[in-house]
Amino acid sequence: MITPVLIAQLCIVGFVFFMLLNSAAVMVYVERKVAAKIQQRMGPWLVGYRGALQPLADIVKLMFKEELRPAAADGVLFALAPVISATAAFTAFSVVPFGAETTFFGLLDRPVPLQVADVNVAVLVVFAVTSMGVYGIVLAGWSSNSKYSLLGALRSSAQMISYELSYGLALASVLVLAGSMSLRDIVNAQAGAWFHVIPRWYLFLQPLGFFIYMTAGVAETNRAPFDFPEAEQELVAGYHTEYSSMSFAMFFMAEYINMVTVSAVATDLFLGGWHGPFLPEYLGWIWFLLKVSFLLFFYVWMRWTLPRYRYDQLMQFGWKVLLPLSVLNLLLTAAGVLYFGV
Amino acid sequence: MAGLNHYLALSGLLFGIGATGVVLRRNLITMLLSIEVMLNAVNLSFIAFGRFLGAPDGQIIVFFVVTVAAAEAAVGLAIVIALFRHVESLNPDSFRELKG
Amino acid sequence: MAYNLILFYAFGAVAVAATVLVIAQSNPVYSVLLLIASFMALAGLYVLLDAPFVAVTQIIVYAGAIMVLFLFVVMLLNVPREEAVAGEIEAHESGSARAFGTLLTILMGVELAWALGSATRLGGRFAGGQRATAWTVREIGRILFTSYAFAFEATSVLILIAMIGAIALAGRHLAEKKPSPISHPQSPITAGSDKWPG
Numbered sequence: 001m002i003t004p005v006l007i008a009q010l011c012i013v014g015f016v017f018f019m020l021l022n023s024a025a026v027m028v029y030v031e032r033k034v035a036a037k038i039q040q041r042m043g044p045w046l047v048g049y050r051g052a053l054q055p056l057a058d059i060v061k062l063m064f065k066e067e068l069r070p071a072a073a074d075g076v077l078f079a080l081a082p083v084i085s086a087t088a089a090f091t092a093f094s095v096v097p098f099g100a101e102t103t104f105f106g107l108l109d110r111p112v113p114l115q116v117a118d119v120n121v122a123v124l125v126v127f128a129v130t131s132m133g134v135y136g137i138v139l140a141g142w143s144s145n146s147k148y149s150l151l152g153a154l155r156s157s158a159q160m161i162s163y164e165l166s167y168g169l170a171l172a173s174v175l176v177l178a179g180s181m182s183l184r185d186i187v188n189a190q191a192g193a194w195f196h197v198i199p200r201w202y203l204f205l206q207p208l209g210f211f212i213y214m215t216a217g218v219a220e221t222n223r224a225p226f227d228f229p230e231a232e233q234e235l236v237a238g239y240h241t242e243y244s245s246m247s248f249a250m251f252f253m254a255e256y257i258n259m260v261t262v263s264a265v266a267t268d269l270f271l272g273g274w275h276g277p278f279l280p281e282y283l284g285w286i287w288f289l290l291k292v293s294f295l296l297f298f299y300v301w302m303r304w305t306l307p308r309y310r311y312d313q314l315m316q317f318g319w320k321v322l323l324p325l326s327v328l329n330l331l332l333t334a335a336g337v338l339y340f341g342v
Numbered sequence: 343m344a345g346l347n348h349y350l351a352l353s354g355l356l357f358g359i360g361a362t363g364v365v366l367r368r369n370l371i372t373m374l375l376s377i378e379v380m381l382n383a384v385n386l387s388f389i390a391f392g393r394f395l396g397a398p399d400g401q402i403i404v405f406f407v408v409t410v411a412a413a414e415a416a417v418g419l420a421i422v423i424a425l426f427r428h429v430e431s432l433n434p435d436s437f438r439e440l441k442g
Numbered sequence: 443m444a445y446n447l448i449l450f451y452a453f454g455a456v457a458v459a460a461t462v463l464v465i466a467q468s469n470p471v472y473s474v475l476l477l478i479a480s481f482m483a484l485a486g487l488y489v490l491l492d493a494p495f496v497a498v499t500q501i502i503v504y505a506g507a508i509m510v511l512f513l514f515v516v517m518l519l520n521v522p523r524e525e526a527v528a529g530e531i532e533a534h535e536s537g538s539a540r541a542f543g544t545l546l547t548i549l550m551g552v553e554l555a556w557a558l559g560s561a562t563r564l565g566g567r568f569a570g571g572q573r574a575t576a577w578t579v580r581e582i583g584r585i586l587f588t589s590y591a592f593a594f595e596a597t598s599v600l601i602l603i604a605m606i607g608a609i610a611l612a613g614r615h616l617a618e619k620k621p622s623p624i625s626h627p628q629s630p631i632t633a634g635s636d637k638w639p640g
Contacts, residue, residue, distance in 0.1 A: 077471070121579065124498040131506030135478070138510070142471065142517050154517065157510055164506070181579055344450035344490070352454045352487075354554050356461055361550070363465030371470045371516060375477055378508070379461050382484055385500075393491040398577045401496050402586050408503050409597045413604035415508045419515045420611035426519050 008104065008112050016116055020093055024256040025055035031300050038304045065245040070145060073242065077143035082243065082250035085136030089257035092129040095122040096264045097184045099274050099285035113184060114285065122183040123171055126265055127164075130220060133258065134160045137222075137239045140251070144242040152238030155311065160220055162318040167216035169326035173209045173333040174202055174269045183265070187273030201272040208329045210270045212322060214295075217262040219318070221255065224303035226314060263295035264288075271295075349390035356383035370422045370432045374415065381411050449490055457483035470516045474509055481505045492576035 029044065029052065036043025044051030069078060099114030119125055134157055141153020178186040192200045203210050219226040240251045267273055271291045274284030309317070356379060363376030385404045392400020422432070429436050460480035467473045481504050488497035586594060 074471075077475075119494070121494050121498050124495070124502065128498050128501040128506060131502060131510075134506075134510060135475075135513075138513055138517070139471075139475075142513075150517070154514070157514055161507065161510060168502075179580075344447050348447075348450055348454075349487070349491070350557075352457070354557060355458060358550075358554055359458070359461045359465060365547075367465060369470065371512065372465065372467075372473055375470075375473050375512065376465055378477065378504070379464065379480070382481070382504075386484060386487060389488055389491050389493050389496060393493065398582055398585055401493050401577060401582055402590055404496050405499070405586065406590075406593060406597055408500065409601060412503060412508055413600050415511060416608040417604050417611070419511060420608040423515060423519070423612045432519070 004108050005110060005112055008108055012112070012114065013116050016093060017090065020090060020257050020260065021253070023260045024253040025059070027256040027259065027296065027300075028055045028058065028252075030297070031303075034297070034300045035304050038301075059249070062245055062249045067245045067247065068242070070242050072145040074143040074145070077139045078242075079247070081136050081140035081143060082247040082254075083136075084139065085133060085254040086250040086257075088129055088133035088136065089254040089261065092126050092133075092261045093257070093264065095119050095125045095183065096261065096268060097187060097273065098264065098288050100281045102282055105282075115184070118182065118184055121181045123175060123181050123186070123265075123269075126183075126261070127168060127171060130258070130261070131160070131164060133254070136251070136254065140243065141239040144239075146242050148241045149239050152241070156222060156239060159222070159226065159314060159318075162315060163216040163219035163226075163322070166212050166318065166322040166326040167220060169323075169330050170209045170213040170216065171269070173206060173326075173330045176330070176333050176337055177202060177205060183268045183273075187268050187275065190272040191275045193277075199272055199276070201270060203270040203272075206270060206329070206333070208325065209333070210266070212326045212329065213266060213270065214298075215322060217266065218299070218302070219314070221258045221262055223255075223259065223299060225306040225308050227303075227308060259296060259299055260292065263292045263299070266295055267291040346390055346394040350387055353383045353387040353390065356380075356386065368433050368435060370425070370434055373434070374418050374422070377418075378411060378415070381407055446490060450487065453483045453486040453490070456480070457487070471513065474512050474516065478505045478509050481509075494576065495579050495582060 032054070033043045033051075035041075044054035047053040047057045069075070094116040095118075097113060097115035097118070101111035101113045103109075103111045137156045137160075138153045141149040141151075141156070144150070174186065175181055178189045180186060180189070186202075190200050190202060194200055198204060240248055243251060267288060274288040276284070276287035276290075279286060360376045360379030360383060363379065364373050367373055367376065385407055388400040388403050388407070390400070392398060425437055426432060457480050460476045460483065464473045464476045464480065467476065481500060485497040485501050488494070488500065
């Protein structure tokens with residue numbers, strides 16, 4: 001039964017898929033440009049206006065490269081690993097809302113939410129799908145049959161498990177505050193402003209939670225300064241050392257899409273999602289886009305500013321600092337909710 | 343509409359497969375995996391019962407089963423690692439001495 | 443609601459096929475992956491049973507944590523193939539043990555068939571007690587922390603014990619390799635520690 005609402009929802013699915021693919025390309029360009037600015041270089045310049053078409057050229061180059069596979073590799077898993085990584089990256093975004101409910105200016109008879117699937121345990125779905133992404137990395141490392149890949153994969157699995165605890169506890173404190181697990185409900189709970197000035201974002205109630213979430217998010221996405229699974233100076237390229245051509249591109253894409261997802265979820269949880277001043281409700285997605293872009297810029301900025309930690313420092317920090325802090329944060333939040341009855 | 347009997351049959355089938363794995367396989371890791379299969383089969387029947395009785399207790403018991411499974415896996419794998427260091431084998435038949 | 447039954451058979455088929463392959467594989471890495479596939483199918487069945495919270499928790503805990511642990515150990519030990527201990531298996535297999543094992547297997551098969559048969563007969567009885575909506579996380583949490591509070595606390599102690607036990611079991615070689623001279627004052631002097639008064 002084809003109804004206008006169904007068509008609208010299918011369009012949203014296609015739109016999200018398309019935008020995620022594009023976001024990876026845009027992020028490659030932004031990353032290279034920002035890095036160049038920080039290092040006082042020009043960055044990509046020749047392809048298109050100021051090198052704007054450079055990602056396109058990169059994709060074409062990767063497509064025409066030969067697909068190499070080490071002779072000692074495990075064929076099935078070697079081919080499967082990038083698929084798992086990319087699938088997990090795309091799937092995680094499916095429950096993230098990016099705008100208010102809309103009828104597209106009266107085209108539809110009932111409003112549809114701007115998100116692929118409105119699940120009532122959305123926060124946990126994001127968490128579960130992100131934790132599936134680690135299999136792509138681990139299997140890539142194991143099936144390549146190369147010591148650098150294996151070391152990268154072992155590091156990555158230990159790192160992701162360690163930081164997942166803090167990540168989950170930071171999520172839990174927001175859940176306690178909002179009293180719901182649906183990302184849409186959580187965003188709608190942040191509408192409005194205190195004293196008509198300060199937006200009612202959970203960032204101001206949960207500064208520590210936001211810090212923990214972002215730190216653990218950087219570790220989960222294997223970005224600098226926590227990019228141990230692919231530390232160039234130690235492990236050649238880490239878990240994707242043996243990959244080339246499009247299967248390499250899939251890992252690369254998965255990394256950027258994971259960044260986008262972490263930023264989008266952070267926006268929904270802490271920065272009030274699509275709520276913001278000056279703009280009417282139906283233009284709220286502009287606010288959402290601005291907030292996500294800021295967080296993504298922050299990611300890039302951090303990568304080119306901070307040096308990489310040592311591996312033992314990473315583990316020490318994760319287990320001895322971040323985890324106790326997140327437990328404390330959750331306890332304080334729960335006590336606050338009980339006392340003030342928010 | 344799949345009824346309770348469908349779910350119980352599936353659960354029994356999975357449990358049987360898991361039990362077969364524990365008995366037939368001679369690899370400690372696969373045997374631990376088979377135990378996880380059996381636990382999951384039991385979880386399925388708990389949830390099915392809870393759903394068809396209209397009670398939440400089925401789901402809550404599953405949380406406890408999952409917790410115990412996590413503890414079991416952690417200790418079990420630690421024992422496997424410790425055994426492997428002694429004998430360099432994962433075959434349970436090669437562990438026949440009580441002295442390390 | 444025919445699609446419910448179709449989904450049940452689809453998820454059930456995936457779960458059974460993946461589980462059979464789990465125990466048929468000789469490579470533990472494949473076993474672990476197939477078990478994850480089976481967990482995914484079971485999570486689908488839980489959603490069909492109006493338990494989305496359990497479905498997601500199952501994926502987070504089982505597939506996201508426990509199976510990574512298994513994979514980690516498989517990669518650490520790096521013994522992909524199952525090997526037989528040559529010439530030792532026959533030693534403890536007598537004819538009576540074989541017969542007893544066969545008997546037990548047959549008994550279990552009969553019992554399983556009987557249980558499934560009675561489940562088919564019982565199935566219709568419970569149709570009345572169904573709820574229209576799924577249990578919310580709030581309701582589940584309330585029951586978990588009131589009626590099941592003791593069990594909850596007991597499990598947390600169990601987890602703590604398991605954690606300490608796992609560290610003690612797997613981390614023991616560290617203590618054996620590096621004996622501290624202070625804790626064993628009677629031990630003979632080792633090379634490089636000549637400052638220690640024997």
